[in-house]
Amino acid sequence: xxxxxxAAPATRGRxxxxxxxxxxxxxxxxxxxxxxxxPVLWMISTSLKLPRxxxxxxxxxxxxxxxxxxxxxxxxxxIGPRMVNTIIVALGSGLLSIVAxxxxxxxxxxxxxxxxxxxxxxxxxxxxxxxxALAVPMFLVARRFNLTDQHITLILAYCTFLxxxxxxxxxxxxxxxxxxxEESAMLDGASRLGAFFRIIVPCTLPxxxxxxxxxxxxxxxxxxxxxxxxxxNAATIPVxxxxxxxxxxxxxxxxxxxxxxxxxxxxxxxxxxxxxxxLIKGLAEGATKG
Amino acid sequence: xxxxTETEAVGSAVAPPTAPADMSPRRRPLGDRLKDIGGxxxxxxxxLIILVAVLAYPLFYTIQISFAELDLSTFTPAKNVGWLNYRxxxxxxxxxxxxxxxxxxxxxxLPLQMILGFxxxxxxxxxxxxxxxxxxxxxxxxxxxPVVAGGVWKMLLDPMWGFVNYLLGLVGIDPINWLADPTxxxxxxxxxxxxxxxxxxxxIASAGIMSLPGDVFxxxxxxxxxxxxxxxxxxxxxxxxxxxxxxIVRWLGAVKMFDIALAATKGGPGQATDVVNLxxxxxxxxxxxxxxxxxxxxxxxxxxxxxxxxxxRLNRFLEKRW
Numbered sequence: 001x002x003x004x005x006x007a008a009p010a011t012r013g014r015x016x017x018x019x020x021x022x023x024x025x026x027x028x029x030x031x032x033x034x035x036x037x038x039p040v041l042w043m044i045s046t047s048l049k050l051p052r053x054x055x056x057x058x059x060x061x062x063x064x065x066x067x068x069x070x071x072x073x074x075x076x077x078x079i080g081p082r083m084v085n086t087i088i089v090a091l092g093s094g095l096l097s098i099v100a101x102x103x104x105x106x107x108x109x110x111x112x113x114x115x116x117x118x119x120x121x122x123x124x125x126x127x128x129x130x131x132x133a134l135a136v137p138m139f140l141v142a143r144r145f146n147l148t149d150q151h152i153t154l155i156l157a158y159c160t161f162l163x164x165x166x167x168x169x170x171x172x173x174x175x176x177x178x179x180x181x182e183e184s185a186m187l188d189g190a191s192r193l194g195a196f197f198r199i200i201v202p203c204t205l206p207x208x209x210x211x212x213x214x215x216x217x218x219x220x221x222x223x224x225x226x227x228x229x230x231x232x233n234a235a236t237i238p239v240x241x242x243x244x245x246x247x248x249x250x251x252x253x254x255x256x257x258x259x260x261x262x263x264x265x266x267x268x269x270x271x272x273x274x275x276x277x278x279l280i281k282g283l284a285e286g287a288t289k290g
Numbered sequence: 291x292x293x294x295t296e297t298e299a300v301g302s303a304v305a306p307p308t309a310p311a312d313m314s315p316r317r318r319p320l321g322d323r324l325k326d327i328g329g330x331x332x333x334x335x336x337x338l339i340i341l342v343a344v345l346a347y348p349l350f351y352t353i354q355i356s357f358a359e360l361d362l363s364t365f366t367p368a369k370n371v372g373w374l375n376y377r378x379x380x381x382x383x384x385x386x387x388x389x390x391x392x393x394x395x396x397x398x399x400l401p402l403q404m405i406l407g408f409x410x411x412x413x414x415x416x417x418x419x420x421x422x423x424x425x426x427x428x429x430x431x432x433x434x435x436p437v438v439a440g441g442v443w444k445m446l447l448d449p450m451w452g453f454v455n456y457l458l459g460l461v462g463i464d465p466i467n468w469l470a471d472p473t474x475x476x477x478x479x480x481x482x483x484x485x486x487x488x489x490x491x492x493x494i495a496s497a498g499i500m501s502l503p504g505d506v507f508x509x510x511x512x513x514x515x516x517x518x519x520x521x522x523x524x525x526x527x528x529x530x531x532x533x534x535x536x537x538i539v540r541w542l543g544a545v546k547m548f549d550i551a552l553a554a555t556k557g558g559p560g561q562a563t564d565v566v567n568l569x570x571x572x573x574x575x576x577x578x579x580x581x582x583x584x585x586x587x588x589x590x591x592x593x594x595x596x597x598x599x600x601x602x603r604l605n606r607f608l609e610k611r612w
Contacts, residue, residue: 021517025416032410033424036485040430042453043442055451100336107333121602123337126345127542128594132570133587136355136580137348140366160345163337165539169494172535175609176501176528192329210497213429214490221435223549224571238435254445261438268433272426 040265047258054254069255070263079240079260086220086236087267088151093158094216100159101166102208106196108167109174110182120171127164134160135228142229149233157225162215173207174200209275220268237264349591356584375585385586387561388569389593391476395565396544398480399487404537406484407491408529414492415499425496432489440553443482444469472562475555479563482550487543491536498532499525534605541601545594566590 046054048065107113108120138157139148147153181203185195201208223238230239237260244257356375358367379385414421414428434442446453447468455465468478506528510520526533548567551557557564557572570590574583 022416022418025413026418026420029410029413029416029421029424032413033427036431036489037427039439039442039446039485040434042446043434043438046442046445054445055448059451059453059456096340100340103333104337107330111330111333113330113334117606119334119338121599123341124538124542124602125595125598126341126349127539128545128591128598129345129349130546130567130570130587130590132567132574133352133584133591134345134348136574136584137351138344140351141348156340156344159340163341164542167337168539169535172531173497173501175531176498193332196333204501206497206500210493214432214493217429217432220433223436238437241435241437254441257438257441261434261442264435264438265430265433269426269430272429272433273423 043258044262046254047262049255051255069259072256079237079263082235082237082240083263083267085151085230085234086238086264089154089158089226089234089236090216090219092151092155093162093219094212096155097159097162097166097215098208098212101163102170102201102211103196104163105167105170106174106200109171110179111192120167123164124168127161127168129160131161131224135224138225139228149230149235151234153229154226154234154236157229158219158222162218165218166211166215169211170204170207173204173211177203213272213275216271217268220264352584353588355580356588358581360580362578362580371581375581376589378582379585379589382582384561384564385566385569388564388566391562391564392545392566394476395480395483395547395563396541398476399483400537400541400544402480403484403488403491403540404533406488407536408495408533410488411492411495411499414496425493428489428492430489431486434486436486436549437553439482439486440550443478443485443554447478469555470559472559475559475562479551479555482554483544483547486550487540490543491540494532494536494539495529498529498536502528531609534608538598538601538605542594542598545590 045061047069048067049060050064050066050068053060053064104123108116113119134157142148142153177200182190182192182195182199185199186192190198221238222236223242226236226239227242230236241257241260241264244253244260355367357372358370358375360366361368410428414425431439445451447455449455449465449467449470452468454468458464458466466474468474502525506524507520510524515523546567548565548571551563551565551568552571555563557568566586567590570583570586573579573586577583
């Protein structure tokens with residue numbers, strides 16, 4: 001934080017070195033981000049191209065900009081309602097999983113429960129279950145209870161992989177906290193649950209928010225369960241895209257495919273940028289308190 | 291002991307075990323102690339109830355189907371065939387090949403993603419104004435729906451029109467048919483998967499790095515520890531739980547990978563990228579062989595459980611050691 005400009009020569013040398021290192025790190029991080037973003041930029045630029053320019057040699061960044069890829073497909077494929085479905089399902093399953101998963105993660109990290117190692121291992125290993133193994137029985141059960149094509153069915157189905165995921169990550173974040181934190185709160189008369197929500201949760205806010213973001217993303221892009229468990233009312237964007245992708249074999253659908261791909265990226269990016277502010281705010285508060 | 295805990299794990303989602311024998315009685319009233327135990331289980335209850343309902347139940351159903359022949363008109367197990375499905379599966383060269391392919395993919399992709407992910411997280415941790423935005427931008431590859439991601443990479447890797455070959459052409463390398471050569475197809479698959487999932491490791495690593503206590507680093511600096519010594523003696527040990535957790539989550543995600551393979555290579559050329567889940571998927575939903583597909587799923591589950599168990603043991607060992 002404090003720059004030591006007027007200090008001894010040795011220290012100054014090190015700080016100049018530090019400044020160079022910092023510059024390299026910033027440059028490196030920008031370069032890495034650009035490399036990783038390149039395919040996305042390519043997708044966006046393709047979505048704005050005329051069909052004849054999509055496959056051009058040498059490749060072109062842009063042709064005459066056209067919105068045709070966005071308008072033509074939109075009218076046929078009910079993209080709007082499906083976007084709403086995707087948002088409902090992703091937020092619903094993300095929030096449900098973060099509450100249930102974080103509580104379980106805390107229990108496994110801190111509370112003396114007999115067999116907690118085994119329970120944790122079982123829950124975690126369940127994330128390795130191939131979704132195919134669950135899709136057929138889920139479909140049958142949903143049909144029996146008249147729950148096919150409902151948002152809640154998909155939300156619960158997504159909990160199968162989100163809860164273990166949240167539980168495991170949050171467990172590691174909780175373990176990184178000093179034990180004295182909630183012990184002192186409980187000595188002051190807070191209940192275990194109270195201490196958890198008022199002390200532990202705020203302290204692990206960065207981990208909690210990044211876990212939530214990933215849960216929402218995982219739910220956002222899930223294809224198989226959505227394909228099997230919905231057909232119209234609750235169908236999500238990946239289902240619509242899968243239908244289009246089948247047509248890309250003929251080579252004509254690249255434009256619309258990249259257009260819808262671009263559109264699905266936007267809400268999550270907006271969300272992530274928005275949450276990023278909170279993430280840093282939470283961190284800053286945590287730092288000043290500590 | 292082990293049978294006891296097993297029944298607990300399965301049966302006690304709602305009912306907490308009463309009178310635990312190993313709790314040393316500290317002269318507290320029984321009511322208090324029960325309340326305490328109840329309080330502990332309260333934390334686990336929501337997760338366990340949901341998971342038993344939507345995960346354990348379908349899973350047992352899958353295992354049941356794996357021993358049966360499924361009646362396709364009613365989607366119910368028609369008759370019990372014993373271990374027949376399992377024998378069919380174990381004699382199926384396609385299935386054994388898919389296990390091998392999955393192993394190769396995991397061995398290449400996981401270490402690459404972990405190293406890149408933590409490396410980039412350290413880069414992104416340099417303090418400056420843009421880092422929050424960069425972190426958020428870094429997430430974008432993960433957000434691209436797999437089917438689209440596979441398509442975009444197919445375009446980039448196209449032998450005739452693709453941008454990658456165009457770049458290689460600029461430095462005088464002849465066009466490479468990435469997805470048509472068995473070895474290169476696997477390399478491409480690992481490349482695409484790494485592009486998609488490194489951001490995950492980056493974010494988890496960033497969150498871990500950010501929650502490290504700053505005073506320890508101040509102390510290391512005061513003691514005159516260099517950059518590398520700090521990394522090796524302070525940062526890595528403190529980060530160990532997060533690194534291991536990220537690895538295990540990534541491992542469990544990678545084991546299930548199939549959408550990228552489906553979108554980019556469809557398992558080809560030949561069966562060079564036919565990962566096990568893609569193979570099971572094809573068997574179940576194209577071949578409608580639900581019985582054998584369920585046997586494969588059960589076997590994959592068993593292998594995954596075993597390896598995860600080993601990783602967890604290693605994890606606990608390392609957590610204790612550091």
